[in-house]
Amino acid sequence: MTLHLPKKVTIIEVGPRDGLQNEKNFIPTAVKIDFIAKLKEAGLQELELTSFVSPKWVPQMSDAEDIVAACLDLKTKAIVLVPNRKGMERVMHTPCRAVAVFAGVSDEFNRKNSNKATSELLKELIPAVIELKGKGYFIRACISTAFYCPYKGKIAEADTIRLCNVFIDAGVDELSVADTIGMAAPHESFSLFSKLIRNFPNQLITAHFHDTRKMALANIYAALEAGVVRFDASAGGLGGCPFAKGATGNVATEDVVYMLSRMGVDTGVDLEKLIDAIHLISPHLSRPIDSAVFRLHTAAE
Template identity: 80%
Template sequence: MTLHLPKKVTIIEVGPRDGLQNEKNFIPTAIKIDFIKRLQETGLQEMELTSFVSPKWVPQMRDASDILASCLNPKMKHIVLVPNRKGIELVLKTPCRAVAVFVGVSDEFNKRNSNKTTAESMKELVPAVTELKGKGYFVRACISTAFYCPYKGKIVEADTIKLCQQFIDAGVDELSVADTIGMAAPHESYSLFSKITEYFPNHLITAHFHDTRKMGLANIYSALEAGIVRFDTSAGGLGGCPFAKGATGNVATEDVVYMLSRMGIETGVDGTKLVSAIDLVRPYLSSPIESAFYRLHSTAE
């Protein structure tokens, strides 16, 4: 059997932002900074650092300015998530040059997330993307509920592709297409990403899988077969979604790196150093680390 797999894959670490945002207890800023700096030493080249969101809704991110002041590394691409115009104004005041915007394919999810329909969010985001590109920023568009919505159920593939097209037309550099509630099955991963890579062959396409039903690694494998070579992952499998009850974190970075390594696919990321980074933040987390690689290699009690 011939496997149509790449020789190299890019890992985008989202643990400091997507991973920690759902933690109920505030993690000290100094711990977050040390966590990020250890992750920076693993060989990762791209990372979501934090987000400029309302502290009222996501209190864990209230130290975004302090994180950026301490953690920007010129050797890496660091990304800041911004939900709206206010977030964009804040990021424009920082040295960070890569920005992520987000919207859900599902109106129901989007209303709970940003109090707007998908169309209303896009009406605000399209001119924002144009402005950011005009100022020389790298812009990443995060497409939430690309497969399933916790309120609506299954999402029609054509709706996800239509939203991707709107962002491509607006000029974004990257699409991060997310299985927000971790419900996609491998055949659905292959189907959607095959179409996306066919329709948008000249753009950066990233797959973002949550591991709620333990299908994350299988979905990554299917996406690899569909031509995807970029994946969002979270050290320790940290994360969840405040607006998707029961959704767990992203697929664990260390498990993904191990699987790809066993398949002969290069990531440039050191799994042992990932474990060291997770060891630092683990005592401050509300849930145990369930990553197989971490459990087998950590010496932390």
């Protein structure tokens, strides 16, 4: 059997934003800046830096302007989350020109997250996307609950594809399609991503897997076979979803890098330097790092 694997993939590091936003301990801004710098040193060239959300609801992201001011450079793509118009107005006062917006496929998830049904949320988001595109911003649309919803259950592929199409019609540059509660199985990942790539051949499509049921690496392999060459990952497996009970962290960047390197797929990421970045952030976390590769490296030191 011949494996249909790419020679190179791109990893989008989401640890500084998606990974830290639900962390109970407030992490000093200087530590976050050093963490981001070490991730860049490891070779990660696209990163979600922070989120322009209300400091009242997400205190961890209250230093968003400071993070952006310290971490922008010409060599890496720095992306920030903009959940609403107020966040958009804040980011427009910074030099950052790449933003992420998000919407769940299911009404139930969106109501828990934003108190709006999907259609209501889109009425707010789509004009904002069009406005930002008109100002020259790179737009990343994060599609939550693309496979399963913690409140509705299984999501129909047609519903996910339909939402993706709405954002594509609005002019987004990238789709990040997420298994928010880590419930997708590899055959479901292969099926959905095959359809997305076939339907939208000129679109940047990124797969975003959570490792709740320890199937993220298997899902990444399936997405690779479907033709995906872009993956979100979080150093140390940091993260979770406040609106999806039991949803643990994103797939660990180090585990993804190790698996792909063993298969001869280039990520451009230096694993040893990535481990150094995780060592820097781990003392400030409320829970231990439990990724397999980090545990093995730590045991060997």
